[in-house]
Amino acid sequence: MPGSVLVVDDALFMRKMLIDIFSQAGWKVIGEAENGEEAVAIYQQQHPDLVTMDIVMPVMGGIEALKAILQIESQARVVVCSALGQKHLILDAITAGARDFIVKPFQSDQVLEVAERVVGC
Amino acid sequence: MDKEKYRNMYLVEAAEHLQAMSEILLRLDSEPQSHQEIDALFREAHSIKGMAATMEYEETARLAHRLEDDLDLCRKRGSVDTTEIDQLLAGVDLLEALHDDISQGREERSVESYLHTLAPGECSDSPVSPVQPEKEEGRQTDGGEPILVRIDLAETVPVAAPRLLVLLKKCSDFGIVLKSWPSLDQILTDKVDGRLLVQLRPRLTTQDIHVQLAKYSEVEEISFPRPTVNSSLGERPHKSASVRVSTGRLDHLINLTGELITIRYQLENALKQQHLPDLDDGVGQLSRLVKNLHHQVLQVRMVSLRALFSRLSRVVHDLARSSAKTIELQTDGADIEIDRAIVEELVDPLTHMVRNAVDHGFRDKKEGIISLKAWRDRDQVLVQVADDGSGIDPQVIRRIARERGLLSAAQVKTVRDYDLYQLICQPGFSTADTVTGISGRGVGMDVVKTAIEGIGGLVLIDSTPGEGTSITLKLPLSLAIIRVLLIESADVRMAIPITRVIQAVEVSPADIHSSGKQLMVDYQQDFIPLLSLRKILKQPKGTKKESLPLVVTEVMGRRIGLVVDRLIGQQEVFVQRLAPPFDQIPGCSGGTILGDGQVVFLLDLQSLLERRKKGER
Numbered sequence: 001m002p003g004s005v006l007v008v009d010d011a012l013f014m015r016k017m018l019i020d021i022f023s024q025a026g027w028k029v030i031g032e033a034e035n036g037e038e039a040v041a042i043y044q045q046q047h048p049d050l051v052t053m054d055i056v057m058p059v060m061g062g063i064e065a066l067k068a069i070l071q072i073e074s075q076a077r078v079v080v081c082s083a084l085g086q087k088h089l090i091l092d093a094i095t096a097g098a099r100d101f102i103v104k105p106f107q108s109d110q111v112l113e114v115a116e117r118v119v120g121c
Numbered sequence: 122m123d124k125e126k127y128r129n130m131y132l133v134e135a136a137e138h139l140q141a142m143s144e145i146l147l148r149l150d151s152e153p154q155s156h157q158e159i160d161a162l163f164r165e166a167h168s169i170k171g172m173a174a175t176m177e178y179e180e181t182a183r184l185a186h187r188l189e190d191d192l193d194l195c196r197k198r199g200s201v202d203t204t205e206i207d208q209l210l211a212g213v214d215l216l217e218a219l220h221d222d223i224s225q226g227r228e229e230r231s232v233e234s235y236l237h238t239l240a241p242g243e244c245s246d247s248p249v250s251p252v253q254p255e256k257e258e259g260r261q262t263d264g265g266e267p268i269l270v271r272i273d274l275a276e277t278v279p280v281a282a283p284r285l286l287v288l289l290k291k292c293s294d295f296g297i298v299l300k301s302w303p304s305l306d307q308i309l310t311d312k313v314d315g316r317l318l319v320q321l322r323p324r325l326t327t328q329d330i331h332v333q334l335a336k337y338s339e340v341e342e343i344s345f346p347r348p349t350v351n352s353s354l355g356e357r358p359h360k361s362a363s364v365r366v367s368t369g370r371l372d373h374l375i376n377l378t379g380e381l382i383t384i385r386y387q388l389e390n391a392l393k394q395q396h397l398p399d400l401d402d403g404v405g406q407l408s409r410l411v412k413n414l415h416h417q418v419l420q421v422r423m424v425s426l427r428a429l430f431s432r433l434s435r436v437v438h439d440l441a442r443s444s445a446k447t448i449e450l451q452t453d454g455a456d457i458e459i460d461r462a463i464v465e466e467l468v469d470p471l472t473h474m475v476r477n478a479v480d481h482g483f484r485d486k487k488e489g490i491i492s493l494k495a496w497r498d499r500d501q502v503l504v505q506v507a508d509d510g511s512g513i514d515p516q517v518i519r520r521i522a523r524e525r526g527l528l529s530a531a532q533v534k535t536v537r538d539y540d541l542y543q544l545i546c547q548p549g550f551s552t553a554d555t556v557t558g559i560s561g562r563g564v565g566m567d568v569v570k571t572a573i574e575g576i577g578g579l580v581l582i583d584s585t586p587g588e589g590t591s592i593t594l595k596l597p598l599s600l601a602i603i604r605v606l607l608i609e610s611a612d613v614r615m616a617i618p619i620t621r622v623i624q625a626v627e628v629s630p631a632d633i634h635s636s637g638k639q640l641m642v643d644y645q646q647d648f649i650p651l652l653s654l655r656k657i658l659k660q661p662k663g664t665k666k667e668s669l670p671l672v673v674t675e676v677m678g679r680r681i682g683l684v685v686d687r688l689i690g691q692q693e694v695f696v697q698r699l700a701p702p703f704d705q706i707p708g709c710s711g712g713t714i715l716g717d718g719q720v721v722f723l724l725d726l727q728s729l730l731e732r733r734k735k736g737e738r
Contacts, residue, residue: 090283091309100287103279110338117336 002027003049003119008039008065009081010057014104018052018081021108027115036060040068043076049119051078052102052111055089063093070097077118081106125304131176132224133365138165138172139220142213144431146206147438154200162209163192169216180229181219187236188212207442210435211235226302226320228267267299267320270330273342274315282311284339289317295330296323318346364461366421377414384410419599423458426495426504429467430455433475433493440479447488448479454495459502460599466576467504467594470569474506474592477566482510482590500597500604501620507591513584515541537647540679542582546570574727576600577618577710579675595620603696605713605723607689608672611660616694616713616723617672623680624673625688633669642682644673649680657729658708676730683726696723 005027007018015032022029030046033039036053037060043051051069055062062080069076080093080101090101099118102111145162149155170185188209195201201209215235222229270292278284286308292298300320303313323330327345334343384407391399430452441448475491483489494505515538522528522544528536546566570580577597584590597603597620605616606625632643633651641648651671655663663686672683694713698704708729709722 084279087280087282087311090280091286091311094283094286094290095309101283113336113338120336 002116004028004030004046005050005052005115006031006033006039006042006046006048007052008033008036008057008062009052009054010034011054014054014081018111021111022115024108025112036062036065036068039065040072043069044072047073049077050115051076052115053078053080053093053098055080055082055086055093063089063096066093066096066098079114079118127176128223131172131178132220135169135172135181135220138169139213139217140428140431141165142216143210143435146210146213147431147434149201150203150206150438153202153206156196156199159192159196159199159201163189163196166192178219178223178229180232181216181223184212184216184219184232184235187232188216210439226300226318228299228320267322268327269346270295270319270321270327270334271342271344271346272317272319272334272340273344274317274339275341276315278315278339281315282308282313284337285313285317288334288337288340289319291333292319292321295325295333296321364421370417370420374414374417377410377417381407381410381414415602419460419602420458422460422462422599424461424464425456425458426464427455429464429471430493430495432468433471436472436475437479437491440476444479445487446479446483448483449488449490451490451492452494453492457495457497457502459596460601462600463502463576463596463598466572467596470572470594471504471506473565473569478506478508478510478590482508485511502596502598503593504596505591505593507589509589512586512589513542513545514586518542518544539583542584543580543675543679545582546580577603577620579620601696602693604691604693606672606691607715607721608654608670608685609687609689610654610658610685611663612686613660614689614715614719614721615654616692616721617674617726618723619691621674621726622672623675626671626673627668627688628671628682629668642671644680644682647680649673649682651682651684652730653684655684655686674726676726681730694721 002022002025005022007015007022007029009015009018009032012034015034019029019032030048031042033042035057039051039053040060053062053066057065060068062082066078066080069078078098080090080098081104082090082093082101083104090103094101100114102114142162142165145158145165149158149162152158166185166188170182170189173179173181173185191205191209191212195205212235215232219229219232272285272288274281274284285303286305289298289301289305289308292301298319298321302318307313325333330345331343334340384403388400388403388407391397391403434450434452437448437450440446475493478491482491489509492505492507494503494507496503518541519528519533519536522536522541523530523533525547527544527547546569566580566582573580573594573596577600579595581593581595582590583593597618604619606619606622607614607616609615626644628642628644634641634643634648636648640651642651651669655661670685670688672685672688674681674683692715694715696711696713698711699706699709703709708725710725710728711723713721713723715721
């Protein structure tokens, strides 16, 4: 059952791609953010079912934002998005509380599998 | 301390101490006042205690500590009685079970019940029954018996470590995670290989866990391996991935490698100068070195039969005690070395043979001797279990063989006693009814035979009524490199493991007689049937020749002469298993490449002829 999602990435292109994938699959994209600070602010207001979070971003990075969101809502479902080479950042993010991760470049079905799995439980 | 790093070392060393303890206890059984042995036993227990405590294996340390205390009392008193020996043996069994828990990555079982048994001297008038290690069923009653979950990632998963981390965290939704391989630390430092094994006390059923994990497309396989159940008797010697190699042997290997390098330069020089005699000389030295190197490397894999023999001594001791018989076990040749893979395969068959000897060899007697012997004969190792018990009555076997249709009426009359005994290994024989009085003897012997033949060996049975029975195993030294007899049939070269060959001879047509449709040959004052390899392999018929090359071998307990086109000779070959689906070809147990590049298949006469027999019916 698709729910609501917040897409966080500093690259406009990535955001558009993710938004398209989610919208086409029937998800409600409640917002997008280009850095961690914006993401935390939107999360505070909207409490979406899912957040896809880029890790490396200006102003406030993904892991810091993840921790802030978990402060607001300890059960928040955050999935990190990262490039293949940033394995250690992904490990750090999962340790910090990310539910799952998506590796760039991604296929739409991979994104949806992770999203449904995380929200479904 | 990074315990994982030392775990293997602990396991290898503790296994040695445990084996020593069993051996000493069995010696004490016959010499209960030996101060030397009691002291030695005390030291072994002390070593285990120290090692286990360092590794934080608390249950092992507690138990070893208790044994040490008990032994200290015995030491002060200067003797150990049989009840105490049994109790100490039970303690060693429990230590072995704990050793197994550790090596399997399980939580150590509790030693509480053993610790509640009486200390030596506390109560000597009522015998204390030996305490068995806690049973698996007993552990289930504490609820939430830990299970193992094994997750295999698909090879294509790009970043394994984060995936495994997510899965490990997911597992905590299924229950309490007790342990994982790789550990959390290993995952975080990216020391992973696409697999995850988790030990947990589950809250969900395995089915539900499976459903949850199946949602991860990166997961290729989910399984729930069962921890192996231990039995205190006849347990396998501990397999360990690492091998201890003496520094002397390593130095030797290094020297050989050094010599190889020298030869290489020598050969390069000779080649440059086109100096043939030097080249010839170099190749000669090279082959000598390679042979030596090969020998040395094989040696590394060799282990003595000592551990196996001591385990069997224990089996005899326990069985004799439980059946109130006095049986002396004589061992000889425990220092004989053989490939460790073969030793592992020998545990079950030999345990079985020894049990048979105790149970049935001494059916009518209360005391006797079982001898366990090993010796080398060229490229083979022979292991023999013999008893001086009741023996086997050939007439009874004759009758059963006839009843079971294993022999025809005519065969029953002519078959020699020796050949008759080999029939005991026939699968049909093992179901023989219990009133025959030799039951049991045959029970499971077909399993023994299959196991031994599976490693290229041979089982020979001999018996004299009233004097005893002996079963001899003829085994190859190594599984990978064996000696074969090369033969040729219809221009195809094939190899037969030398362990399967009794003799290779050429016979003249004058020695061949026909008995009905069957051709027989006079071999050592005995007529044996001739079978043509060409016919068996459905190759075209050959032309008549002046003499017939023959491979005398034993199949299903009977000697036969296999007629081939040519006997080429013996050779050492490196046997390789055939890859599926070729491993399904009946009658072919492997392949090897000869020096000239030709691929030669290894004939498995047993399965080849069994199949033929079935086809005939």
